[in-house]
Amino acid sequence: MALIFVTRRIPEIGLRYMREGRHEVVVSEKDGVLTEAELKKALAARPYDGVVSLLTDTITMDVLKGAPTVKVVANYAVGFNNIDVKGLQEAGIVVTNTPGVLTDTVAEFTAAFIMAVTKRIPEGDRFTRAGKYKGWAPELLLGSDLAGKTLGIVGAGRIGSGVARRMAAGFGMQVKYYDIARSEALEAEVACEYYESLEELLKVSDIVSIHVPLLPKTEHLINAERLALMKPTAYLVNTPR
Structure with a gap:
């Protein structure tokens, strides 16, 4: 005992x-x-x-x-x-520790976050609760579609790969990913493109989803210089921390 x-x-x-x-x-x-x-x-x-x-x-x-x-x-x-x-x-x-127990959970949360920002769901919720909704208008809280858009995955481990599968199969997104090594397992499951350069991935992505552990070499991975490389219309989703 x-x-x-x-x-x-x-x-x-x-x-x-x-x-x-x-x-x-x-x-x-x-x-x-x-x-x-x-x-x-x-x-x-x-x-x-x-x-x-x-x-x-x-x-x-x-x-x-x-x-x-x-x-x-x-x-x-x-x-x-x-x-x-x-x-x-x-x-x-x-x-x-407990690796693997939250893989699906976090991947689903990530998909939810992507939907929330592109469809402006939290903004619409606040707008409605504040009593500002007076009726439908063509461009009122107009969001953006995911189909055909580029999803840039940073870190193709269990969770990153889970997000890639969901967003490619469920929403028709084009998946590109960056990691320290190419993932043959991910490429066998999802039609995706490997980028050796994080900077180049940031330039082409409409949504960047980060899935890396917190280590000295990943702290402040996305800094001002790298943010400046992203499209002005892009979204950054950070679920690890």
């Missing part, structure tokens, strides 16, 4: 799963993100074997200094930029 600390309440099914494994599970009583001081205090309170952290928790060796018995940090997220993975691994602490 292991003693596990969960930094914030997660869905009951997850807690039940751990308890059915005969583990003792302690959930933070705070309804919100623990501060660094609160997290340190909570972890030092008992000899925990494992920690279930959320993306909003910063987990470093300094945070775990008062919890020498911790052997595993399981991040309740696909991303793990909130954890000093290298430091924990060097200390012999196993770090895990």
Whole structure:
């Protein structure tokens, strides 16, 4: 049996799963993100074997200094930029995440965001709720079609490929993508074009959808210079962070 600390309440099914494994599970009583001081205090309170952290928790060796018995940090997220993975691994602490569980969800959200901005749905909702709608007019809140438009995918991993499939098959978009390596898997599923240059992809895309992990080399990937390369009518959709 292991003693596990969960930094914030997660869905009951997850807690039940751990308890059915005969583990003792302690959930933070705070309804919100623990501060660094609160997290340190909570972890030092008992000899925990494992920690279930959320993306909003910063987990470093300094945070775990008062919890020498911790052997595993399981991040309740696909991303793990909130954890000093290298430091924990060097200390012999196993770090895990949950890759793949949100692939379809995020791809669907991305499709929804693309529809929202091109069809001006949030704008129309605000307009109507404000009592400004007085009747139909030919150019009132006129959006743009997706069929035949160019979708530029930045990062052709699980989610980026999922977006490409949906937008090509569902809306007839022309897919072009940029990644550090060509994706034969994506090209086998979707009629698409690979770009070795991000700058060139930005120039031709009507919608740019970003799907890269947050790493030092991807931070500020889209800066002022690259924004200036985009069409003045283009949309930028950023779902990773």
